[in-house]
Amino acid sequence: MRILRADALLLLVAIIWGVGFVIQRMAMESVGPVTFTGVRLLIGTLSMLPLLPLARRLAPKTLKPVSRRRLLLGLTGAGLAMSFGAVLQQAGLVHTTAGIAGFITGLYVVFVPLLGLLVGYFVRWTTWVAVLVATGGLYLLSVQGQPTINPGDGLVLLGSVAWAAQMLITGWLALRCDPVRIAIFQTAFAGVLTLLVALPWEQPDFGAVLSIWPELLFSGVLAVGVAFLLQTIAQQDAPPAHTAVLLALEAVFGAWAGWAILNEQLTGIQIVGCLVIFVGIVLAQLRPPRPLEQRNATSPLN
Structure with a gap:
């Protein structure tokens, strides 16, 4: 039942994102990518602050022991990964097509299990098949057989690796700290760091920022505040690789x-791509993942 709850939460996150x-694409017409990212992350942080009194109730019944130093390192690593992932994705959108x-x-559906292997995470063979199928579906949906190579592609690729790292670290943190504090720390850290970069680099026009307040509210409250909190709660029960397949x-x-x-019109190839991704999701569900405590028993992250 907990796995089904986690899958439902991840499905909702995928819809929001x-x-x-x-x-995000609409907002890019008015403000720079780094400025937009920093502001929406801080809005997301503020939207989660009222949930702090519920933090312990949303935590796993039994938290795995961890030193404050390791917990702080994990939270900082997740915040850095989120910063790089969000900024690189937004910056890449300026130079490449949305598709x-x-x-x-x-x-990241590929990078999560690959990076996970490096730190000892167990990945089922059914998940690997699901990863390959979902990747093929993503290709049909987005690239449509005519890829182009430009600097923006490289930025987005690096961002994808960063998001994979964020999912792995969040999976580790989810068993050691309540999801509210994890999500708030990540978004606050990433938001402040991103704005510190935006101020000298983009010299943002705050009038332009205010002009896109509807986009900022959606992206901040829902895509950051709600979505990252739900992702963290779901990863108490869902393995990182399983999480990545659903978020595809x-x-x-x-x-x-x-x-x-x-x-925008969907072509026949794009519709086939959507169906292929759904097949990948079904394959990922064929054999329920082991409990996270067993799954990570041999991981050096423990």
Whole structure:
């Protein structure tokens, strides 16, 4: 039942992020990518602060012991990974098409199990098959057989690796700290760091920032505050690789949102890509993942 709850939460996160991808593209017409990222992360942080009194109730019944030093290192690492992932993705969108950016970002479905192997995470063979199938679906949905190579692609690719690292670290943290504090620390750290970069680099026009307040509210409250908190709660029960496969649905919902909001048309190949991703999700469910305590028993992160 807990696995089903985790899957439902991750599905909701994928919907929010998919729609949020379109909202982010709309906001790029008014402000720089780093400024937008920093402001939305801090808005997300503020939206979660009222939940602090509920922090212990949302934590796992039994938290794994960890020193304050290791916990702080983990939180800092997750915050850094979130900073790099968000900024590189937004910066890459300036130089590449949304379709290719969506495909490359979705490659975290590959990077999560690959990075996980390096730190001793167990990955089932069914998950590897699901990863390959979902990656093929992402390609059909986003690139449509005509990829182009430019600097923006490289930025988004590096961002995808950063998001994979963020998922792995969050999976480790989820068993050692309550999800509210994990999410707040990550977003606050990433938001402050990102704005410190934005001020000298982009010299933001705060009038322009205020002009996109609807996009900032959606991206901050929902795509950051709600989504990252739900992701952290879900990762108490869902393995990182399993999480990545489900979140690959972000590309499907992003394509749907592009059609509904921006009147973008889905081709036959894109529809096939959506169906292939769904097949990958089904494959990931064929054999329920082991409990996280068993799954990570041999990981050097423990």
